[in-house]
Amino acid sequence: MEEKRKTSLKIENLTKTYGKTTAVNDLSLDLKGGDIFGFIGPNGAGKTTTIKCIAGLLNFEKGGIQINERDSALYPDISKKRMGYVPDSPFLYDKLTGREFLYFVGRIYGMKESDVEREIDFYSKIMEFSDYMDSRTEEYSHGMKQRIVIASAFIHNPDILLVDEPMVGLDPKSGKIVKDLFVNVAREDRILFVSTHTLSLAEEMCNKIGIMDKGNLVYFGSIGDLKDKIKKNNLEEIFLEITKSND
């Protein structure tokens, strides 16, 4: 039986390069259970690379990542079990139905059949996909796929959720459902790590934000502190000012 540890995500001096290009430069941050962290920055700033490093999809040159106080490089299997990942472009097996895909994911994470079925029922209700979850995913729209993929990341009750651009292609109703789910999840002492371009989402939902620009974390802290520091009230203006000053 795996011992229950305090939910935490600690990144120390993470550096990732692609050839001569430094995608992430000496990034450090520390998150605890209950945090909703908004990771914002322009295209190509290094957000997705950082998320992929945390998810165990990329090697990195320097630094370390600790998941629940364990080094993810030393305990990759345990770390992956405690995480859920929603990529920027959703992946689904197109010949499977939504229900089958969720069942598959639950089993891959070692859940009992009865538990998987219970969780599928639960998420199908709160994310409102019961109507189409028994059709093949190749027939789904982008929003429908995104809901199933998000549910698949939650189904095994992970401590840390990595979500890359969750709102792209979602209609207002789907967006609201996803947002509510995120807020509820954070209440359960989990960490939500959300990379987004939707500044209003970050402003509304996140208690901490990180602004990335050209591979550097140029701000890490709460939105309130940032507003006090820059002396502006609108996150969009603050974001543009910070990223402009780094040009």
Add this chain to the structure above:
Amino acid sequence: MTEIIRIRFKTFYRSLIVSDFRSFIRLLSYICVMSVFLYFNYSIFLKIFTYLVKSDSEIGYSITKRISSIMFSSFFIMLLMSSIVTSITTFFRTPELEYLFTTPLSPKKIFFIKFYENGVFASWAILIVSIPLMLAISRTFKFTLSFTFISLLLFFVMVFIAVFIGVFASFLFSGFFKKHSTGKIVAIVAASALLLFAVIFFMKSSDIFNLPRDANLFEVEKFISSLEVEQFRNLPSGIIIEMMFSSELNRMKLARIILLALYVVVSLAGTLFLMKSYDKKYLSYEKTVKRSSRLKNMMGYPTVLRRSKIALLIQKDMLVFLRDPSQWGQSVTFLFLLLFYGISVVRSPIYFRSPFYTYILAFANLGFSTYIMATLSVRFVFPLISLEGKTFPLIKSSINMRDYFNAKLAFNFIVISVLGQILVVGTNAFLSIDRIVVLVSMAVTLIVSFGITVINTSMGAILPDFNETNPSKIASGFGGIVSAIASLAYIGLCLGIMSNPTKTYFEYAFKRIEFSNIYFLYGVAAVFVMTGAIFAVLYSLGLNALKKRSV
């Protein structure tokens, strides 16, 4: 892991389920084509082998073994090449792998599944060609059912070894592969394979059919001993074919069996090693394709072309084609194969140089060339309108659809007809055929090029798939299959029409009776009229489909 295997079977099963008319037609045509292909392959091999063994058991046995050995060696090399190509796209950075690597599934299990998948992807096409060959050998020599079973088992041993070498090579060169796009890698592998093939082709003359009819005893003995020297006897394919032809195990040299066992053991050990190192290999495989240097704006160059929208459209098609390695890579492969075909015709064995065979060869060449033109059209012409994809609304809103359709037709016709003429006239010139046959071939090729272009361009307009970006998938989709069937039926009709005057011409030539060219004229006129009728119907259907298509 069992969950993933279950998913594979479910996916395969569901891709077979007929859910609509289009899927039904596609499945039906696959089954028909496959059955015809398997049956004809089997009967051709069987006829050749039976003839050889019945004519002279010793020479026949040696030639049969030699042909089988050459075939199996080619299969092995093809398996190797396709394994390298498929393993690049199977083992590294696919959306599915990106997903599976975020789950707690062990990389060793992921490797195992991908290795199996790679074997299936790399070998299914070759298995389809091999089965008729193995059955034909079995039937010719009246081997038992267990022989067929053992042959199949040995074939899978060969597949395993080839797949291991392919995966090993792709792991070894992954550092190089990650710096280049998949299209470019495929083009490089294909070019290397063709180069290797060309070297073997030019260095080694075909000798297995080159025994003169009036050969003396010394020449016959020399010929038989030359058959026993096999170039690839130490490859797994060579050993396996030897095992298949040794009906009793004690006839087989122990050393050869040990060599095969060694191949298997090394492959197994190597596979385990690759399995262990897979996670490190995968994580270090990040695509670092260099950004291409700034390209000069080629649209509207030279300046005179800027005035014509049609010229701009053709230019755009050409630029997209030339900058997409998956497109030009396949065209280069096609061109190389055509070159080999042409040279093979010219270097045909001495038996076929007699006037009788030369004429047959000329007519067969016309049929084969038109068949190649149809295949090329389905692959490259049919997808052109679909490839406009999301930009089609832009084209429709800015260009008259008649001009657009005419431009596509004209450009495709020029390319296909030039290729056809080179193929037909070039090979006929080497065969020193009568001028009248060359002229008739040229005329028929020109008309057929037009007919095929009309069929494929119009079908491309009637049944486009604007959501698919891969031209190969567009060509193998519903519209592509309908277009292929229509093109082949058209060619069959044209050749059927032309076979009659051609047959009369050959008969008259042998009987030295004067032949009136009016017979050929009738044939060409009939082909012309039929093509005109097809043009009238399909042109208006295609144009209307474009005009009516809502965007």
